[in-house]
Amino acid sequence: MKRSDKADRIGEILDRLYPEPPIPLDHRNPYTLLVAVALSAQTTDKKVNQVTPALFDRASTPEEMAALDPDEILGLIREVGLAPTKARNLSTMAHQIVDAGGELIPTFEFLESLAGVGHKTAGVVMAASFGVPAFPVDTHIQRLAARWGLSNGTTVERTESDLKAVFPRETWNRRHLQIIYFGREHCPARRHDLTTCPICSWTATKKRIAQEAQG
Template sequence: MSQSITPKKNLLKAERVDYILQTLQAMYPEPPVPLDHSDPYTLLLAVLLSAQCTDARVNTVTPALFARADNPYDMAKVPVEEIKAIIRPCGLSPQKSKAISVLSKMLVEQYDGVVPNDIEALETLPGVGHKTASVVMSQAFNVPAFAVDTHIHRLAQRWGLTNGKSVQQTEKDMKRLFPIESWNHLHLQIIYYAREFCSARGCDGRVCKICTTCYPLRKHPKKVLKP
């Protein structure tokens, strides 16, 4: 008699969380911050510029911007039109240039030119939403935060970690599932993995290593709900 073969089973959520953590830590033990910067202020501007723009494009634009002004005091004196001309390749330059100018003046007037180490204070600055503030808190100040971008939102759904109804819900679910000490690295690790192995077009939930390990019985593409 031939032995029956037990089919692989999809991993339980706790098993998926453990596998994802171990796999990403082995692949990206010290993930670098993808946006070039020298301090919290330059990181803040780089993250602001990255909205609807690639990190690679931002990194080609910020050298000229920071050569013109790399601190709030100097940037507050730069005409908005000049800022707009420099950052035009990043897109949304009218809104972003105004935000950079106004937030620089606010930092000078309200915080003595220092980027506040407080997520609520950061969110009061123009052009700085919750995601941008979370990135600055985690990458500039090493305070645990879990910024959710389109990559993380997509993979969290493919890996069955959230129902994906909103970015806010995804952030809440990821914080609940993963230990707080992993958040800052994990945020970057997922982004790097998404770009390299589980992109919007490169994987549909049945292609990459993590997807196929977590869901070996998945037969149809995983539909991802956009935020």
């Protein structure tokens, strides 16, 4: 089966399971979404959502965040992974945004110029807050794309390119969220029997199924 045919069928399944997938990170505006996504690196969304209410009560705008001492930010986000680095980045990021006028500029170039913001984080904000077609790929989406035979990319950048090639542009913003939810509910990283998965069972190669059964 061609990748494009697989993608069409996968898209039908995902649309049926998750017709309107919500953003899993709680936020109040585009800026707080940017902060939440930046905090989610090497940390679960659940943990981020436990930490951000108190943080956003203190600072839900770049101006408010810039007014906080980095140590105060650290105290509010201490439970997330890499907290010291992220606290410094949030402070620097806030000052960068204030210096640029106080609002997020809806371009990848601007967002990726901010401290602690990579292409994936920028993509989430561009898609969710500004409606720009984007396909943010993290290691979880990369794993499923490989299982499903949609990409053999060894980098998230290559996987993103492969997925953009097989899914229609108008589906990208919901498709990446659908894949995240599908992975959590049906396609975990470990101890997953691919033969019982609604998608892996017919997309994965026999070699892949055998390899994961041994793992």
